[in-house]
Amino acid sequence: MGVALGTAYGVVSFLKNIIKNNFIISNIINFVYAVLYGLIVLLFVINFNFGEFRLFIIIACVLGTILAYKTIGKIIAKIFFYLYNKLCKGIKALTKTKLVKKVLKWKTKKQ
Numbered sequence: 060m061g062v063a064l065g066t067a068y069g070v071v072s073f074l075k076n077i078i079k080n081n082f083i084i085s086n087i088i089n090f091v092y093a094v095l096y097g098l099i100v101l102l103f104v105i106n107f108n109f110g111e112f113r114l115f116i117i118i119a120c121v122l123g124t125i126l127a128y129k130t131i132g133k134i135i136a137k138i139f140f141y142l143y144n145k146l147c148k149g150i151k152a153l154t155k156t157k158l159v160k161k162v163l164k165w166k167t168k169k170q
Contacts, residue, residue: 060103061123062131064096068124069132073139 071092075085100120104112153159 060099061120062127063123064099064120065124065127066131066135068092068128069135070139072132073136073143076140077143 071088074088078084100116104110104116108116
């Protein structure tokens with residue numbers, strides 16, 4: 060569970076890097092991640108540990124998250140950044156085509 064949640068933090072850090080200039084949204088993303096992390100741990104404890112919350116669960120989650128963030132999370136973040144850069148370049152190239160320019164001119168003339 061800790062590894063899965065740590066891997067999910069790679070996605071969260073990718074989102075935070077995209078909107079790195081907006082402090083409020085970055086904090087909202089962190090808050091939502093923390094709440095979801097807590098709910099998942101709580102559901103795990105209820106379903107698999109008969110509701111008994113033990114210290115080893117916290118230690119395992121933290122270690123799993125750190126392990127995933129340092130290994131798998133970095134790989135996933137690199138993949139997301141690669142895809143993001145390709146998407147941005149594709150959109151930029153698409154906006155330079157004649158068809159898109161004509162559509163944009165036509166749309167502005169109608170308004």
